[in-house]
Amino acid sequence: xxxxxxxxxxxxxxxxxxxxxxxxxxxxxxxxxxxxxxxxxxxxxxxxxxxxxxxxxxxxxxxxxxxxxxxxxxxxxxxxxxxxxxxxxxxxxxxxxxxxxxxxxxxxxxxxxxxxxxxxxxxxxxxxxxxxxxxxxxxxxxxxxxxxxxxxxxxxxxxxxxxxxxxxxxxxxxxxxxxxxxxxxxxxxxxxxxxxxxxxxxxxxxxxxxxxxxxxxxxxxxxxxxxxxxxxxxxxxxxxxxxxxxxxxxxxxxxxxxxxxxxxxxxxxxxxxxxxxx
Amino acid sequence: xxxxxxxxxxxxxxxxxxxxxxxxxxxxxxxxxxxxxxxxxxxxxxxxxxxxxxxxxxxxxxxxxxxxxxxxxxxxxxxxxxxxxxxxxxxxxxxxxxxxxxxxxxxxxxxxxxxxxxxxxxxxxxxxxxxxxxxxxxxxxxxxxxxxxxxxxxxxxxxxxxxxxxxxxxxxxxxxxxxxxxxxxxxxxxxxxxxxxxxxxxxxxxxxxxxxxxxxxxxxxxxxxxxxxx
Numbered sequence: 285x286x287x288x289x290x291x292x293x294x295x296x297x298x299x300x301x302x303x304x305x306x307x308x309x310x311x312x313x314x315x316x317x318x319x320x321x322x323x324x325x326x327x328x329x330x331x332x333x334x335x336x337x338x339x340x341x342x343x344x345x346x347x348x349x350x351x352x353x354x355x356x357x358x359x360x361x362x363x364x365x366x367x368x369x370x371x372x373x374x375x376x377x378x379x380x381x382x383x384x385x386x387x388x389x390x391x392x393x394x395x396x397x398x399x400x401x402x403x404x405x406x407x408x409x410x411x412x413x414x415x416x417x418x419x420x421x422x423x424x425x426x427x428x429x430x431x432x433x434x435x436x437x438x439x440x441x442x443x444x445x446x447x448x449x450x451x452x453x454x455x456x457x458x459x460x461x462x463x464x465x466x467x468x469x470x471x472x473x474x475x476x477x478x479x480x481x482x483x484x485x486x487x488x489x490x491x492x493x494x495x496x497x498x499x500x501x502x503x504x505x506x507x508x509x510x511x512x513x514x515x516x517x518x519x520x521x522x523x524x525x526x527x528x529x530x531x532x533x534x535x536x537x538x539x540x541x542x543x544x545x546x547x548x549x550x551x552x553x554x555x556x557x558x559x560x561x562x
Numbered sequence: 563x564x565x566x567x568x569x570x571x572x573x574x575x576x577x578x579x580x581x582x583x584x585x586x587x588x589x590x591x592x593x594x595x596x597x598x599x600x601x602x603x604x605x606x607x608x609x610x611x612x613x614x615x616x617x618x619x620x621x622x623x624x625x626x627x628x629x630x631x632x633x634x635x636x637x638x639x640x641x642x643x644x645x646x647x648x649x650x651x652x653x654x655x656x657x658x659x660x661x662x663x664x665x666x667x668x669x670x671x672x673x674x675x676x677x678x679x680x681x682x683x684x685x686x687x688x689x690x691x692x693x694x695x696x697x698x699x700x701x702x703x704x705x706x707x708x709x710x711x712x713x714x715x716x717x718x719x720x721x722x723x724x725x726x727x728x729x730x731x732x733x734x735x736x737x738x739x740x741x742x743x744x745x746x747x748x749x750x751x752x753x754x755x756x757x758x759x760x761x762x763x764x765x766x767x768x769x770x771x772x773x774x775x776x777x778x779x780x781x782x783x784x785x786x787x788x789x790x791x792x
Contacts, residue, residue: 444665447658451651457613458645463637463666 286416288537289530294422294491296529297429302484303506303513303521304436305477309365311453311516312470316373318380319360320506321499322387323353323478327485328494329395332402342405346486350479357478361471369467384499391496399493425487432480433522439476440518449473453516505532505544508551563622564589564746565610565716570619570629572602572609579605581770582619585748587716592738592747594757597767597791603750604646606767607718610748611643612636624715638666642709646720646750648701652694656685659693660708667712678707681737699730706737710745719749723756731756754788766791 302324309317327349334345364383368376409420440446452459452466459466484502492498509528513520528547536543565587572580579602587593595603608614610621612633621629623639633643651659657675664674679686682703688696696704702722709717722738723731735756738747742760751757757764764776768791776782 444661447654447662448665450653451662454651454653455649457633458649458651459662460613460633461611461637461643461645462663463634464662465634 286414287418288533290418290422292530292533293426293526295532296526297426298484298488299505299509299529300429300522300525301432301480301487302502303509303525304518305481306506307510307513307516307521308473308477310510312449312473313369314373315365315368315376317365318377318503319383320481321503322384323357323481324485324502325391325496325499326356327353327482328489328498329391331486331489332400332494349486350482353482354475354479357475361474388496397496399495401493402489404490421490428487436518445469445472505547508547511551512554564624566622567610568620570609571617572605572614573617579770583772585765585772587746587748590743590746592742592760592762594761594764595750595767596752596757596764596788601767602770603767604720607643607720607750611641611718640715642714642717644705644709644717644719646724648698648705650693650696650701650704652692654693655690656693656704657689659704663708664711669712674711677711681707681710681740699726699733702726702734703737710741714745716746719747721750721752723751723753752792757788758783764788
């Protein structure tokens with residue numbers, strides 16, 4: 285059971301890191317951004333490529349992946365999403381889904397469609413907890429998620445940029461009335477969220493196989509996190525990600541095929557008892 | 563004149579809500595707008611503040627044409643808008659609300675806090691509390707205090723006493739009275755007692771028009787002079 289819980293927390297940590305960008309983008313810009321999954325996918329492919337061809341150093345490759353993701357996401361924000369601010373949410377869904385589809389085809393063109401593995405960067409090192417061997421890498425992923433959470437807490441609670449974003453999430457017009465160009469700050473948040481999506485791809489790459497459609501699967505899970513956590517809620521996403529990660533792991537332990545389905549059962553229950561306010 | 567609005571037309575989609583509205587506010591003048599719900603008062607303030615673009619007419623502020631200028635740019639010119647809904651940034655502390663209000667002004671955070679405490683000293687005990695925990699009256703006083711940070715030239719205030727208890731209305735009245743003559747104000751208000759005691763001039767609004775301007779106290783102090791527009 286300890287290994288199941290550790291696996292659940294690992295999945296939860298990765299879901300949190302990826303979904304934080306989605307919840308911020310929705311909370312600040314009221315944009316549902318499917319292209320987020322493309323950034324995640326690119327992150328995984330870049331880390332694999334750099335470790336295989338440039339330098340077999342996972343940390344370096346991860347930093348390169350995040351560095352590649354930021355300008356990519358800026359281009360998506362600048363030329364697609366920025367034109368959709370204030371428009372119907374349907375346009376954003378269609379446009380960003382189109383970006384995702386085109387992007388996946390570009391990924392297939394560059395790397396092919398065959399799933400590819402990435403070996404454990406810690407060479408299978410493990411720790412023993414309660415008599416159970418746990419992969420050290422997964423413990424590391426949980427730790428990274430906690431560090432990201434702490435860093436975001438400091439950013440949003442202690443820095444003026446973070447406070448402007450928190451205020452903008454609550455009442456954008458009131459922030460504008462103070463002379464603050466809030467959209468500029470939302471762009472910064474979008475790039476932070478995208479960098480985290482790439483980091484999620486980097487961290488998940490050694491656990492799963494890397495393939496062009498990997499973003500679609502994780503996207504649905506991340507939307508469940510965002511909905512359960514409360515759209516635009518940073519702390520809510522943190523709690524929801526770990527809860528849903530544990531739901532996946534515990535369900536999978538007893539009935540494998542239902543593992544991810546149970547996530548959406550939880551999501552449906554949350555929506556029934558706590559509907560999203562229009 | 564500090565603010566001159568001329569022949570302003572504003573619409574929500576195909577629905578025109580302001581029809582040729584004209585008004586003016588002079589330096590350090592306190593001007594009120596009275597009228598029923600739906601008369602277009604809030605739309606007029608929002609358009610002046612830059613949250614909506616007019617479809618016709620002009621807005622001149624400090625001699626500069628600025629119809630359709632975005633709200634953040636209008637704020638930087640010295641216009642502060644106090645919303646009707648009394649919403650503060652509830653996730654932030656009172657102090658953080660004040661500091662945020664000072665962010666784009668020359669005032670330091672310390673000066674900003676002092677400014678708010680100057681007009682409402684009792685806010686000192688709430689500085690480190692979440693602003694979401696303030697009562698409606700305390701929120702309004704915080705918003706008024708924040709609006710005064712950085713020496714703005716024009717305040718646009720939407721229904722400052724709406725929904726407040728009598729005691730709190732008196733506190734809001736005192737704040738408005740204390741800054742009267744030091745800053746220009748255009749205030750939407752339905753509490754006619756407050757209007758009569760504070761106003762320099764009053765505009766009546768009805769169905770998107772301004773049918774009458776009361777140019778002096780003697781005009782709007784007449785019995786039923788303002789009541790007929792509510």
